[in-house]
Amino acid sequence: MSRPGSAPLASVDYYDNLAVTLSGAYDSISFEEVHPGVAPHLPTLPSNVLDVGAGSGRDARALAAMGHRVVAVEPSEAFRSVAVREGDRLRWVDDRLPDLPHLVAEAQRFRFILCSAVLMLVPATRLERCFTTFATLLTPGGALAVSLRAPAPGEPADVFHAHADADVVEAAETAGFRLTEQATPPDALGRQTLRWRSFVFTSGE
Structure with missing residues (x-):
């Protein structure tokens, strides 16, 4: 069963089954290759940074290497078991969108949030x-840096x-955000x- 207010557990199960294979692919490319337009928006001084849907931990580790204090959120136990490398600047948390209840309860605030390849796993209603x-x-x-894509052929409709x-921008603006950049980067894995x-x-x- 999913937790109250959490994303459907089907998406977590889906990635649990693929975590080992995907981690190898994800870690074969760099943060800069995957997020070519993000660097100008990162804090210039060491700051609290949040990576939502951290997966293999590639981006979280890169952000920590830049000197930031990173919280990596990942609901897939299989991904965490492969990726977790905690240190002075990196902490892992098991939590889920749309509400991230555990993290919100901690009342910590972040200067930069990365949410990469996650929102396509969230139904429109959330x-x-x-x-x-x-x-x-x-x-x-x-x-807040967000990346997402449309479902690919053959991917399960109950997961993607x-x-x-326009719906992404409207949801963000309703929450009080202002759009500062939009792009269509190529898939870093080709x-x-x-x-x-x-x-x-x-x-x-």
């Missing part, structure tokens, strides 16, 4: 709640969900069937 949660966790003036760009869209939002001052 999209706005995700951004409301991000707004709760982000410090005023902080940046299509969100139009998968021609995947079409990525990335957004950077800024919270209100």
